[in-house]
Amino acid sequence: MRSSEKTPARRFVTVQRRWHGALVCLVVIAWIAAAPGTAAGFGTIDSGGQHREHERITRAALACDDEVGRDADCFAPRSLDYLAGHDREFGAVGAPDSDELSDPAAHCDDADFLAGGYPRSRDEATAGLLACVTRMRERFSAAVDAAGRLVDERGALLPGEVETGTECRAVEQKEERAKCTVLEMFGRALHGAQDFYAHSNWADEADPTRPIGDENPPGLDLPAPSAVLDLRSGTAPSLPADLTTGCFEVRDEVPGVGSCAGRVTHAALNKDRGLVDPVTGEVSGPTTPRGMVGGNFEKAVDAARDETSRQWRDLRSELVTRYGADRGELMGCALTHDDPVGDCRAGGWSGVGIALAAGVVVGIGLVTAAVLLRRRRGGRPRADS
Ligand SMILES: [Zn+2]
Numbered sequence: 001m002r003s004s005e006k007t008p009a010r011r012f013v014t015v016q017r018r019w020h021g022a023l024v025c026l027v028v029i030a031w032i033a034a035a036p037g038t039a040a041g042f043g044t045i046d047s048g049g050q051h052r053e054h055e056r057i058t059r060a061a062l063a064c065d066d067e068v069g070r071d072a073d074c075f076a077p078r079s080l081d082y083l084a085g086h087d088r089e090f091g092a093v094g095a096p097d098s099d100e101l102s103d104p105a106a107h108c109d110d111a112d113f114l115a116g117g118y119p120r121s122r123d124e125a126t127a128g129l130l131a132c133v134t135r136m137r138e139r140f141s142a143a144v145d146a147a148g149r150l151v152d153e154r155g156a157l158l159p160g161e162v163e164t165g166t167e168c169r170a171v172e173q174k175e176e177r178a179k180c181t182v183l184e185m186f187g188r189a190l191h192g193a194q195d196f197y198a199h200s201n202w203a204d205e206a207d208p209t210r211p212i213g214d215e216n217p218p219g220l221d222l223p224a225p226s227a228v229l230d231l232r233s234g235t236a237p238s239l240p241a242d243l244t245t246g247c248f249e250v251r252d253e254v255p256g257v258g259s260c261a262g263r264v265t266h267a268a269l270n271k272d273r274g275l276v277d278p279v280t281g282e283v284s285g286p287t288t289p290r291g292m293v294g295g296n297f298e299k300a301v302d303a304a305r306d307e308t309s310r311q312w313r314d315l316r317s318e319l320v321t322r323y324g325a326d327r328g329e330l331m332g333c334a335l336t337h338d339d340p341v342g343d344c345r346a347g348g349w350s351g352v353g354i355a356l357a358a359g360v361v362v363g364i365g366l367v368t369a370a371v372l373l374r375r376r377r378g379g380r381p382r383a384d385s
Helices: 008-037 053-062 077-084 122-150 178-199 296-323 325-336 351-379
Strands: none
Touching: 053 077, 053 178, 053 296, 077 178, 122 178, 122 296, 122 325, 178 296, 178 325, 296 325
């Protein structure tokens, strides 16, 4: 009997395997379809109740109003498209929703605690949050490392490393351009920083009409940016005693079930969903229970936007600390501009800057010439007098 011929028993095994394979596929599809609506934090897609909250917060924080100036405090359109995501593209800030969806450290989940007879200790909750902070610090530091590849040994931009004429792919898809890697790592750090405010009680308030408990934990109503998210620091941040995020599992419910029984759940605490204006950052229509209490959704979004701006400032200043002022500022320019080779020069002179300086020189020359001409005419006796 040739090995390819099947006995009834082998055929049964094959059929069973097919069924098993199909079942696994269905479960995976169902999990992928269901999970972004629950675990992910602020939304990345435009369905299942999500409204691309991560993209819109990132745009509200970092998009240039109109003209891109010579400095690097805002992002030009194409560079921002990759950082924030667009259309069906997750972008760098959405990347953890594609490959770290079930990892609590990528979304600051599972750092839950409530004072007085709680199933988990304060230390366990603190460890959960520090895992999230550590993940962000690793990404932030990877971004700073990768920036070293933007320039050559003399400090000049390397065109092949900074051009993004074709859109960046993920590092996993063999993307090798340094600018793409820096933006991906920075975007992943931003994701966690934004989720921190959507998933914790740092900036929100409890429902005043219900008793405090695991279904309604206290809100801390604290400002952003938070000292907890100092990603340049190497020491563990100190946390408020009542800081909590939510326990997450696939059945994300209030009250918690399974491993989340008796605990503050993601479902009870998250402020993930609602509309965010990508230009002004103004919010409307929150849809989660905690997000609908008072101004909680607005507080979470405002905090995430301010935190996003702070993280970009911190990354720029870390580039200067690591690589020196000239190179660090040039790197910031290259990351934010769509034509870095044309727009960015060592020492900070961009094409716009040079054009402005040239305009000023020409203007002074014209005024001087006009004054001299007038004096000469004024000094000469007029023929008709
Ligand atoms: Zn998330």
